[in-house]
Amino acid sequence: xxxxxxxxxxxxxxxxxxxxxxxxxxxxxxxxxxxxxxxxxxxxxxxxxxxxxxxxxxxxxxxxxxxxxxxxxxxxxxxxxxxxxxxxxxxxxxxxxxxxxxxxxxxxxxxxxxxxxxxxxxxxxxxxxxxx
Numbered sequence: 001x002x003x004x005x006x007x008x009x010x011x012x013x014x015x016x017x018x019x020x021x022x023x024x025x026x027x028x029x030x031x032x033x034x035x036x037x038x039x040x041x042x043x044x045x046x047x048x049x050x051x052x053x054x055x056x057x058x059x060x061x062x063x064x065x066x067x068x069x070x071x072x073x074x075x076x077x078x079x080x081x082x083x084x085x086x087x088x089x090x091x092x093x094x095x096x097x098x099x100x101x102x103x104x105x106x107x108x109x110x111x112x113x114x115x116x117x118x119x120x121x122x123x124x125x126x127x128x129x130x131x132x
Contacts, residue, residue, distance in 0.1 A: 002109045003090060008132030009037040018118055018125030024075050039129060
């Protein structure tokens with residue numbers, strides 16, 4: 001799949017507003033906007049392995065399309081949800097364990113970039129990655 005490979009954060013759009021909507025405090029928002037996130041994505045059929053490496057943590061997530069799993073954001077927010085393929089987009093729906101609110105996520109290739117879009121409480125944000 002085109003998502004396979006290593007992706008390094010290039011720029012953010014509206015990311016601090018998104019983190020604010022999530023309830024992330026100002027100090028963590030400032031740090032989060034400059035986390036130097038690197039994603040390594042590997043697909044094997046319906047199974048994905050995603051390694052997230054940033055200034056704050058390195059974790060490896062394994063998931064199967066359509067199967068719910070637990071995930072925690074870098075700020076510790078606990079969520080449960082799943083990823084599905086919709087055409088050439090990887091679309092995720094995750095529900096916060098603390099308040100039941102839904103976070104939507106989408107990963108897609110646009111040109112030569114990986115665009116990760118988040119929507120939470122009506123706030124949309126994009127993180128744009130380049131192969132690295």
